[in-house]
Amino acid sequence: MEPTPAAWSHADAYLADTLVGRDPALEAALSAQRAAGLPEIEVAPVAGKLLDLLIRMSGARRVLEIGTLGGYSTIWMARAVGAEGRVVTIEAEADNAAVARASIDAAGVGERVDIRIGRGEDVLPTLVGGFDLVFIDADKESNTLYLDWAARLGHPGTVIVLDNIGRDGEIVRDDTTDPKVIGTREGLRMLGDDPRFDATALQTVGAKGWDGVAIALVV
Numbered sequence: 001m002e003p004t005p006a007a008w009s010h011a012d013a014y015l016a017d018t019l020v021g022r023d024p025a026l027e028a029a030l031s032a033q034r035a036a037g038l039p040e041i042e043v044a045p046v047a048g049k050l051l052d053l054l055i056r057m058s059g060a061r062r063v064l065e066i067g068t069l070g071g072y073s074t075i076w077m078a079r080a081v082g083a084e085g086r087v088v089t090i091e092a093e094a095d096n097a098a099v100a101r102a103s104i105d106a107a108g109v110g111e112r113v114d115i116r117i118g119r120g121e122d123v124l125p126t127l128v129g130g131f132d133l134v135f136i137d138a139d140k141e142s143n144t145l146y147l148d149w150a151a152r153l154g155h156p157g158t159v160i161v162l163d164n165i166g167r168d169g170e171i172v173r174d175d176t177t178d179p180k181v182i183g184t185r186e187g188l189r190m191l192g193d194d195p196r197f198d199a200t201a202l203q204t205v206g207a208k209g210w211d212g213v214a215i216a217l218v219v
Contacts, residue, residue: 143187
């Protein structure tokens with residue numbers, strides 16, 4: 001098979017069918033997001049399952065998400081933390097938060113999720129620390145701000161997941177003028193240089209194109 005974006009998406013669908021399966025609540029959340037006209041930038045099903053597994057492997061019970069969108073990834077994580085766990089998720093757009101709230105409640109995990117509406121730079125200083133896992137999937141220009149707060153609100157052993165680090169390979173360009181790529185490069189540099197983090201990153205191909213994820217531990 002030729003290594004094309006169509007082939008990547010086909011393989012992603014195969015992996016999702018084989019390892020994730022169908023889920024009515026998650027599918028309903030995506031349908032609600034589409035109906036509301038939200039951008040199709042949620043995590044792929046295989047990435048949702050990765051978040052689920054990371055939470056369960058690490059035993060995380062308090063999770064912070066930066067970038068709620070329509071609540072798809074939030075549902076994955078709210079399920080994974082268990083009945084005693086909690087997810088705090090930050091969304092800048094009130095309309096997006098309303099869509100997410102309805103889908104999260106419909107999925108039966110509403111009592112586990114606290115949606116905070118506002119820009120991350122404004123909401124993060126108001127939070128109480130002690131998060132076990134932080135998922136960052138918001139504006140890439142603010143990656144270093146979000147990573148700094150992830151370390152400050154976490155503890156040694158906190159897992160940090162920084163999404164969308166591939167940027168179609170543009171991360172290798174020193175001369176880029178794309179603010180999203182610049183923000184991604186600065187975030188990756190911070191993960192490599194800041195002594196609070198121990199990190200790696202994987203580039204991926206799939207339904208989201210040429211992308212990737214960084215995973216870090218607060219040390």
